[in-house]
Amino acid sequence: MIVDAKNLIAGRLASYVAKQAILGNEMEIINVEHLIFTGSKKDVLKKHLQRVARGHTYKGPFYERKEDKFFKRMLRGMLPYKQERGRLALKRIKCHIGTPEDLKNKKTETIPEFNVKNTKTLKYIHLSEICKLIGKK
Numbered sequence: 001m002i003v004d005a006k007n008l009i010a011g012r013l014a015s016y017v018a019k020q021a022i023l024g025n026e027m028e029i030i031n032v033e034h035l036i037f038t039g040s041k042k043d044v045l046k047k048h049l050q051r052v053a054r055g056h057t058y059k060g061p062f063y064e065r066k067e068d069k070f071f072k073r074m075l076r077g078m079l080p081y082k083q084e085r086g087r088l089a090l091k092r093i094k095c096h097i098g099t100p101e102d103l104k105n106k107k108t109e110t111i112p113e114f115n116v117k118n119t120k121t122l123k124y125i126h127l128s129e130i131c132k133l134i135g136k137k
Helices: 010-022 041-053 067-076 084-091 127-133
Strands: 002-004 027-030 036-038 093-095 124-126
Touching: 010 027, 010 036, 010 067, 010 084, 010 093, 036 127, 041 124, 041 127, 067 084, 067 093, 067 127, 084 093, 124 127
Parallel strands: 002 027, 027 093
Antiparallel strands: 036 124
């Protein structure tokens, strides 16, 4: 299943994708950089900057700053990744920045219930902006 993540809420999409991967479905998420985190920009950035600053430079925990790896780490938190079924489910999920050439002509799906237009809040921030502000190179 190929999911277009443009203007979808990150947490809702992540829980849906994690559940589908545990059930055995192959999931590919395209346009990950357009995912949305709801909440004020200041609060969301504060939370993620604290996560990046946590730990030790050499020992970790390490947080990725690229959009696709950032979202994959978020998915890992929703899976039992220390068990075999969680590791296998994580391998079934592929995240892409933009749309890869091999997926251009294939049918993509979007999940309208997870669109940001269905929320009551007007405060949100895109994943690409978060990654840029926490130190993406």
